[in-house]
Amino acid sequence: MPELPEVEVVRRGLHEHVAGRTVAAVEVLHPRAIRRHLPGAADFAVRLAGQTLLAARRRGKYLWVDLSGGDAMLAHLGMSGQMLVQPVGAPDEKHLRVRLRFADGGPELRFVDQRTFGGLALAEIVEVDGAQLPQPVAHIARDPMDPAFDAEAAVSALRRRRTEVKRALLDQTLVSGVGNIYADEALWRARLHGLRAAEKLSRPKTAELLAHATRVMHEALGEGGTSFDALYVNVNGQSGYFDRSLAVYGREGEPCRRCGTAVRREPFMNRSSYSCPRCQPRPRG
Numbered sequence: 001m002p003e004l005p006e007v008e009v010v011r012r013g014l015h016e017h018v019a020g021r022t023v024a025a026v027e028v029l030h031p032r033a034i035r036r037h038l039p040g041a042a043d044f045a046v047r048l049a050g051q052t053l054l055a056a057r058r059r060g061k062y063l064w065v066d067l068s069g070g071d072a073m074l075a076h077l078g079m080s081g082q083m084l085v086q087p088v089g090a091p092d093e094k095h096l097r098v099r100l101r102f103a104d105g106g107p108e109l110r111f112v113d114q115r116t117f118g119g120l121a122l123a124e125i126v127e128v129d130g131a132q133l134p135q136p137v138a139h140i141a142r143d144p145m146d147p148a149f150d151a152e153a154a155v156s157a158l159r160r161r162r163t164e165v166k167r168a169l170l171d172q173t174l175v176s177g178v179g180n181i182y183a184d185e186a187l188w189r190a191r192l193h194g195l196r197a198a199e200k201l202s203r204p205k206t207a208e209l210l211a212h213a214t215r216v217m218h219e220a221l222g223e224g225g226t227s228f229d230a231l232y233v234n235v236n237g238q239s240g241y242f243d244r245s246l247a248v249y250g251r252e253g254e255p256c257r258r259c260g261t262a263v264r265r266e267p268f269m270n271r272s273s274y275s276c277p278r279c280q281p282r283p284r285g
Helices: 004-018 041-048 151-160 165-170 180-190 203-222
Strands: 023-028 053-059 062-067 072-076 081-086 096-102 108-113 119-123 125-128 131-134 264-268 271-275
Touching: 004 053, 004 062, 004 081, 004 108, 004 203, 023 041, 041 119, 062 131, 072 081, 108 119, 151 165, 151 203, 165 180, 165 203, 180 203, 180 271
Parallel strands: none
Antiparallel strands: 023 096, 053 062, 062 072, 072 119, 081 108, 096 108, 125 131, 264 271
């Protein structure tokens, strides 16, 4: 699933190519793509037509576009969702789910989703701690790239959570934007195993871990994000290439970039965790 760097790349592309343009027509080609919009496809299309897309925004891994009518178009990319800007008349993608045509007759905005875990919805804007957010995103914490992010408060929140440190780092109500990839990379940089107890870490060590998570996401953003296949792309269909710089994630059996020990993979929450057995020893017990 795309994490903060990948979603930010898409947000920037959306803002550049669709902000300020007015929707002429909406075509919903698969009902699952708007299942989070409970009134249904017809309501989604009618309410979005005629509206001007304003700023594209993001909090953590959540993406939306402000609308001239006061609501937001919320986009959940899921595991394979793509927001593509395509010329009018370009062949439809095999997994095209929603098409937005614009009054200026220019390039279309298409939502493409092979696995249909993602989707679009219209949502009411609410105010939370001085920020304007779509209602479904109201519970999500600020992310480290937010100008108003409070690192000290985030460190305190992580240390209060009585769970493994990786679970705490992935909790989007504590710090948003960090997913499985960048959690593993940050833990490797901090020389911590993900099963260490969050509440037992010192404040300086927790602050170091959060700083590593922030830094690795900035680095990934600079390289267009991480792409392991053709499913994550920016609005122009281009993949990121930070996967070449990953230290442990997805590198089972390959040498640790720091000590040369073979990277291990362990099951974690129906996913996988990657770490170095030597640099990141498992906690006792």
